[in-house]
Amino acid sequence: MSSAAISVRCWFGSLLVAVAGGCAGATPAPTVPVITAGSVCSGELPPLASAPSAVTSKEATTQPQAQLAAYVTEASPSELVVYDIDQGRERLRVKIALKNRPELLDDIVIAVDNENRVVAYDLNTGELRFRRPLDRSSWLGAVQVGSQVVFTSTSLSFRPAERGSTVTALDARVGSVLWERVVPYSLSRPVVLDERVLVVSDHADLWALRIRDGRNAGCATIGGKGRRGPIDWLETEGDQLRVGMAYAQELRLGSTAGAAPAEGAILELPLEPLPGRPNLRPSSYDSVPARRSAYGRVGVSARLTQAPGSAPQLASGHYYFAFYRQLFAYRADGQLAWAQLFPTDAVRVQPVGDAVFVLTEGGQMLWLSAVDGAELTRRDLPAHVASASVRLQDSTLAHQSAVSDPLALRAQLRAIAIDTDARLLPGRKVAVSALSTLDDPQVTRDLLDVYVQSAAPVELKRHVAAVLAKRKPGSEHLLAALNTSYDFLTGQPAPPLAAIVPGLVFNHEARAVPGLIDRLFDPDTQLSELRLVVDALVAFGNAETRAALARFFTLYHADSAFAADASALVVAAHALFRSPTATDKQGLEAAREDPATVAELRAELVPLMAAVPAAPLAQAKADEPPPAPAAALPARLSDEDIVRTFAERSEALRSCLEAVKEPTLRALRFSFVLEHDGTLANLHVWPEREALTHCLSAKLTETRFPAFAQGRRMANYTWRVQPDSPAREIIADTEESAPFWRTAQLRGRMLSKHDAHTPWWRDQNPLFVSVDAPATKAPDPTNTVSEPSKPASDITGWPPAPEPKKNPTQPNTTDNWWAPTR
């Protein structure tokens, strides 16, 4: 071989190597990071570190930019408009149906149209820069660095091949693809830091790509002790990188390769009480639609600043919560500073300088003072806006002087609370809560006005009533409202007692007594509210209230108006009985004896009157140890407790039998109601014997069953009284959710012919018995029944256990037919 040939071969070989190397540099073989052990940062990716010689994006974009608003009009067909705020003119208006909210980048406005194409227009000329199809269905957002546009798109699908995210870099001038990274999982929208594109994966891992070629620039898993849960958003400001969710935290990339990012101090704002528990920033994983939606209309806005090594701080000391037409400005400690109600929804809220910028759906651009919400500047757009992005500077527009009104906050909150927009209920509740913290007595009047609004939702009324029940200032307004009454001619509604009375009691407002008595006898006081009035009169307890309650009780004890709900009468009866005068006692006894007394009340009066009056009882209780807390009581009274109590009282009950002397009487059936305090009411005895019932009733009303925590229960008890037969007690629980088969069991066991046979469901296979006998403990001899033909005395023993003598190998007394066979 000649030297020339060798040299050509060497040259050709070098060329191949060079080409190969060059190609490798232009289109790198993508090393797709895979999620290993829950982290995208596999060993293939280098650790993420700061770029020592990086030119920060802040430095790269120091030139002042014009203030712009890019918005989509609500008209049909919709238009994309770019408005120059400084010059007050439109830079661009084009009819286009957009799918995503437009984004203002350095020199283009970019969005995705309804045909899923990325479109970009030049901000200076208004010309179309490019239009190219988007492979994935959702566009998350873009950044521009020089002549490159980097964006993330994502798609959700049950097909693994279609699922995943793509980070794409385009040439901002022509839209050609410079590089692309595809992963089979979700990524956030990108941010730029130190000439690298950062995205968050799996809400925890930070993945960096080189801007110029898309190669891996590192990966870091963020999960230090200080972090408050997953990462939902990330942002950069200059050379600072912040991540967060409801919190904000600075991340500082390690200066050396391999060092984990240092997680800085955390800013946490009290966002939990806000409707929907919003995050501090919108999610970086969400695609924002161009049409009307909650995006931009509901959420928190805050401008953060940061000194090195410290936690992020609120720039103007305020953060803002937008809720459609409402805007609330809070101080860092969560105190409400001011609030505004706009005629139309706020489409965009963005803090700027010492102001907050608001763009409303109606096209108003407002700069409001961060301190008190006073309007600094107003500009109007000539269109209704569906969605918008803005690029703002701290300009003179945000520094106009405005006169603040010290009474503004109350008026602002009242306007929000009383507004009848049905969507705004959560915001109205926020306003009501904020109003209730103000010391101005007039606020009480405002809250009552909100309550009596005919269009006020029940939830709002409840909230108003709750805050009024704990409010100190403004009792005079509650009193004034209490003293009004329904008037057909003037349209005056009945006073809202549910909102008034608890507050008066809370404030110990004794001046309310005459008004409360008026409402007690007012026919327009609702039954549900009457109970509150009676409770209040009991709480204020004096001779006047006592006389009124007695009069009320006597007048209405038999009135059908209380047939549905006699709770007010019952409370009055209890109050009168607590320390009864002779007249009270007479009235209570008369009501108890009156057959026309409302059934619910009568059922209460019988045990009440049988009990020891409360005054002596209170004296007796003073010597007793403190009662067990309610939590210690059982939730319900068990059948065993009832049987045991009857057993304890059996001797006393038998004395009643002797009075009747009826030898043919074999059993008695009791039906009754047990109150949670262990008293018995509504006793019925079968067969009916007047003398016997009277005697038993007296004995049983003296009886105290074990107390229990929840409500009351109905129960039946059958008592075998024949001396020559063993006692048998059966309780049929008619109130608790006893399974239906228990009733069937109780009924079925009465038929002796069934007891003579082994039940059909019992496995009679001797092999099963011998092989599959579960290894349980030996039967308790006290539970065995010597005569299987007789019904068992305890319902819990049903079905009857097999006779041990016949089958000694089967030790268990229950038939586990449902257990799997081995």
Place this chain on the structure above:
Amino acid sequence: MTRSPKLITRACIAYLVLASHQVHAVDTDLFVQRVQQSTQPLSKRLQTHDQAELIIVLDEVGATAANADADRDARAIVALLRAGQTDAVADHALESLTRLHSREGRDGLMAFVHQRRPDARLRAYAGLAKLGEARDVTAITLGLRDSAPQVRSAVAKALANLPARSAVPDLLSALELGVYDAATAIGKLGDAASLERFSAQLGKLPLAVLLEGYANYLERQDLPDVLKLRIVATLEDVSGGVVKQFLTAWLARPDGPGHQPSPQLRQAVATAASHVRSLPEQNEQDTTAPAATVKP
């Protein structure tokens, strides 16, 4: 020994059975006379829990024209009411108080105008109106502000028979809010100033309702003819079959204590009746159509 009405009733039934050996039906009215001969005071007879017996006794009270013990009976009934009764007994007791027409019953009636049941309030207002005391007019007028429509209606009717000029503004308000029975009372009580506000309801309320008021205005002797002539002119403007029928019927009424129009008024009505044409049904409906929007 005291004898209850039930025992008397049973004795009477037994007597009839023995006398005729055949009883087809028992009418309680047959025993009213016997029961009223009871020497027991009403307060004693009311001391029972037997609802039926209470109602029978209460229904007997005031059934006769003269009752020497009206005040005592009224006190007994008021005591019964204050002791708390079932709806039926309370309603019968209130009616008994109304029949007794005793001032002693006033306090009981006054207390029941605030009772929770509208039926009881209605009876209490009716009772107070029957007493006819001028001092009660204010209290009765308050019934126009009641939440129950039947109570407002009954009060409006009752005021028509009372010297209740002071109630006219409230009656006019009630009429505007759909208490149609107020029209009659306004016609009986209203003065010249009230007529303008009353006539403002033409086209808003049913014409038949307003004509009841106009009829009473026209019969008033205390109002000048000028006012009545204005009413006739207004009706002539309204026109229609209903108005023509009204005017014709008014002319046909013979003169008497309640109807003594002046010749001038009679002439005006006759002229108006001849001018008014029975227009098609559409016109009548137009006049009354807006009434549907009035709050009941």
